[in-house]
Amino acid sequence: MRSCSLVVILALVALASALACFTQAPGCPSDLPASCPSSGAPSYSAVVAPILAQRCVSCHSPGGIEANSPLDSYDAVYARRGSVLNQVYACMMPQDAPLSSADRQALMTWLVCGAPNN
Secondary structure, three states: OHHHHHHHHHHHHHHHHHHHHHHOOOOOOOOOOOOOOOOOOOOHHHHHHHHHHHHOOOOOOOOOOOOOOOOOOHHHHHHOHHHHHHHHHOOOOOOOOOOOHHHHHHHHHHHHOOOOOO
């Protein structure tokens, strides 16, 4: 199971890197974490969920302009983790204003670490 998780993480990182090369917004930093840090993933409940609630859920939930791509629960985000990583890394989302550097790093690090429900 652990080696499978590592393969998934590496595949997500490779996919994000490959896609971002072609679609990265001008001025977007190339700051994708190379791997999950030894300190582990940021907490979904304490760090990631509040970022998503504040910056993503208004559009990515029922009634939002991206209701077909909800990000209003852990399961919904986990199901779209590759796409979320690609969009955040390429500075394509959120569209209204860029994430702060700290929020961007927290979200990408959590995704690179396999998006644990922690």
